[in-house]
Amino acid sequence: MVILVLAAAVAVLLGIVIALSFKLGDRKERVEPATGTPPPVAEHVLPHGPQLDAMRRGIPVDQESTPLPMARVMNVDIKRERAYPMQPPTIPHSIDNYQVSVNTNRCMLCHARHNAANFQAPPVSVTHYMDRDDQFLATISPRRYFCNQCHVVQTDAQPLVANGFIDIDTVLAEGQPVADGAH
Ligand code: HEC
Numbered sequence: 001m002v003i004l005v006l007a008a009a010v011a012v013l014l015g016i017v018i019a020l021s022f023k024l025g026d027r028k029e030r031v032e033p034a035t036g037t038p039p040p041v042a043e044h045v046l047p048h049g050p051q052l053d054a055m056r057r058g059i060p061v062d063q064e065s066t067p068l069p070m071a072r073v074m075n076v077d078i079k080r081e082r083a084y085p086m087q088p089p090t091i092p093h094s095i096d097n098y099q100v101s102v103n104t105n106r107c108m109l110c111h112a113r114h115n116a117a118n119f120q121a122p123p124v125s126v127t128h129y130m131d132r133d134d135q136f137l138a139t140i141s142p143r144r145y146f147c148n149q150c151h152v153v154q155t156d157a158q159p160l161v162a163n164g165f166i167d168i169d170t171v172l173a174e175g176q177p178v179a180d181g182a183h
């Protein structure tokens, strides 16, 4: 008999604890941003109403925004078009754990002229061996040592700010004047 009463008491207590934890969970959810779904990215152009920072996607500064999902690296070996001839090409492979430090440059393992063929990688272009006086050095120029300063990995991230850039081939093909604001 006593055991039955005890078991009932334990069951009631358990019920209360479970109910409370649900309540707490509720409260946690209520901390979520009040703004709802943010507008899709890259749809807005600066200036965005009273907002100065387009990276906030039009969400007022006193409101919490829902962060965008992390971008995924496109490790597919497909090169993207360069928007203009001197654009540093984006990196068509992942670079996780490729160390570039004072002692070692992992990128040059494959991209140095003498090793490129072994890895079927494009060797860094001749500009990467030039010093600031346009003299060619035997090894990578210190100005081009930190590859990630200019080259970024390709991801599926959407642009945060709309961009009206038109590349020169399009301009020539359409016979447009270069830009309205240019004259
Ligand atoms: C294991 C060899 C290897 C390493 C290490 C490596 N790459 Fe590559 N990289 C390649 C190969 C191969 C390609 C050709 C495209 C492909 O197969 O992904 C390439 C392509 C590229 C391209 C595109 C070039 C173009 O003409 O579009 C860039 C930029 C690049 N790599 C930069 C880097 C940077 C920066 C690092 C260091 C953080 C690095 N790579 C490390 C092998 C490598």
Ligand code: HEC
Pocket (backbone or CB within 6 Å): 085, 086, 087, 088, 089, 105, 107, 108, 111, 122, 123, 124, 125, 126, 127, 128, 140, 143, 144, 145, 146, 147, 148, 149, 150, 151
């Ligand atoms: C200061 C900016 C800068 C740095 C630093 C830099 N690059 Fe580049 N890279 C460029 C630009 C700009 C181009 C395209 C024009 C050219 O070839 O110079 C380019 C082109 C390339 C290409 C394509 C070559 C071709 O012939 O198409 C590869 C591969 C490359 N870089 C790899 C690297 C690696 C690896 C490093 C680090 C050791 C590096 N870059 C450092 C700016 C840079």
